[in-house]
Amino acid sequence: MNGINAIKGNYPQNFCGANIAKRFAKMGEIGEGASIACDFLGKAIIVPAVIMSVSKEPKEKKEFSAFKNPVAAVIQLALEVPVLIGGSKVVEKLADKGYFDKENSAFTYNQKKMRESFVSLFKKLQPQKEEFIEKINKQGYSKHLAEDFHEFIKTVDPSVRKELGASFRKFENAYKNQFHLKNRLCFLTALILTPLLCGIENYIHPKIMNKVYKYEHDHEKIKTHSLFPSISKFALETKMKGAR
Amino acid sequence: MKIQKIVSDITNSNFVRNHIRKSSLNSKFLARTLLITSVSKDVFAYGLRVFNTLRNDSIPQDKKNYTAKMDAASGIATAISQIGAGFLVSSEKFQDFFSKKLFSKLKGKDLKNAKTAFGALSTLILASVFAKRIVTPYIACKMSGDKNKA
Incomplete structure (x- = not known):
């Protein structure tokens, strides 16, 4: 019933209660870690589970196909993730050294330079707001920081507001430029890495599966060999007792 | 220095600048760019897997x-389900x-934050988990099963 009510728009009180809404309001951005963990668990556990339960093929066939996913997930976690995380840090450092910028261009990827120039201007014009400077130096740019800044700037003198606002916009733009450049370069790296990862997966997966099947078949053979003599021995003994 | 010049020429070309600017200003454009990159990478990977x-x-x-x-079948299904879920x-x-x-019950800054968090969480759950990890293998199993019977 609750489900029908929810579809119709009559949400039960505890579902749309203030607690959930407040939790969402306080929630920060979803980090890279959560996204990687979700991707890994999905590939390693959910996909094989879905294939094993949905496919109507013989067990060995669907097992062979399904277990390609956990192998791929482990390879991805061991190789792709560290390369992308490391690569992303390298791009960040290079961008902060001005490697991607052109001389005399207003468009910049150097968020460090823009942050430093904003901080020095802020210190000069608003020296009493030390906690904001500390926050920006420790955490860098974030949506919350931008909101705090825009709230604060409403309270200052219009001329200072204009100057600080322009400097903050430059810092914000440089941060966003660097962020999007980093993402696109990571995508290109991932695309370049894909043939290598698929090649490793193609080499490792059949080897693992063939070993698993060999072990299973050997295990079954041992079982049948050891079980049959004891059953036949038992049957023979009972027969002989009956004959006596 | 030569490499740096080539790199900065590329990162400052009109195409890259416009793309970066648009990604910063237009959240719909950004969401769809991310979706297309994710789908293209997956389809490329599945194509390579078939080949290998x-x-x-x-x-x-x-x-x-x-x-x-x-x-x-997974390559086709992932494209369909991710594009469908992503656009939704x-x-x-x-x-x-x-x-x-x-x-x-929320207003102002809290409402804005909650909306952003909900957008990110729903994308992660619907597109990355439900569409990519449940719907895709489900459709792929059905597709490859039907082909076998035919």
């Missing part, structure tokens, strides 16, 4: 055909409908 599987002699013949069929989640109607239901 068919040429791998260490895979038994009976399993080889089914695995290649499953990979091909990034649509304003979908976001507004759930935001109104869930965050009716």
Whole structure:
């Protein structure tokens, strides 16, 4: 019933209660870690589970196909993730050294330079707001920081507001430029890495599966060999007792 | 220095600058760019898997055909399900409908934060988990099963 009510728009009180809404309001951005963990668990556990339960093929066939996913997930976690995380840090450092910028261009990827120039201007014009400077130096740019800044700037003198606002916009733009450049370069790296990862997966997966099947078949053979003599021995003994 | 010049020429070309600017200003454009990059990478990977599987002699013949069929079907299914889920989640109607239901008591800054968090969480759950990890293998199993019967 609750489900029908929810579809119709009559949400039960505890579902749309203030607690959930407040939790969402306080929630920060979803980090890279959560996204990687979700991707890994999905590939390693959910996909094989879905294939094993949905496919109507013989067990060995669907097992062979399904277990390609956990192998791929482990390879991805061991190789792709560290390369992308490391690569992303390298791009960040290079961008902060001005490697991607052109001389005399207003468009910049150097968020460090823009942050430093904003901080020095802020210190000069608003020296009493030390906690904001500390926050920006420790955490860098974030949506919350931008909101705090825009709230604060409403309270200052219009001329200072204009100057600080322009400097903050430059810092914000440089941060966003660097962020999007980093993402696109990571995508290109991932695309370049894909043939290598698929090649490793193609080499490792059949080897693992063939070993698993060999072990299973050997295990079954041992079982049948050891079980049959004891059953036949038992049957023979009972027969002989009956004959006596 | 020569490499740096080539790199900065590329990163400052009109195409890259416009793309970066648009990604910063237009959240719909950004969501769809991310969706297209994710789908293209997955389709490329599944294509390579089919190619590799068919040429791998260490895979038994009976399993080889089914695995290649499953990979091909997964490539098609992932494109369909991710594009479908991505466009649904990034649509304003979908976001507004759930935001109104869930965050009716919030206002101003809190409402804005909650909407952003909901957008990110719903994308992660619907597109990355439900579409990519549940719907895709489900459709792929059905597709490869039907092909076998035919």
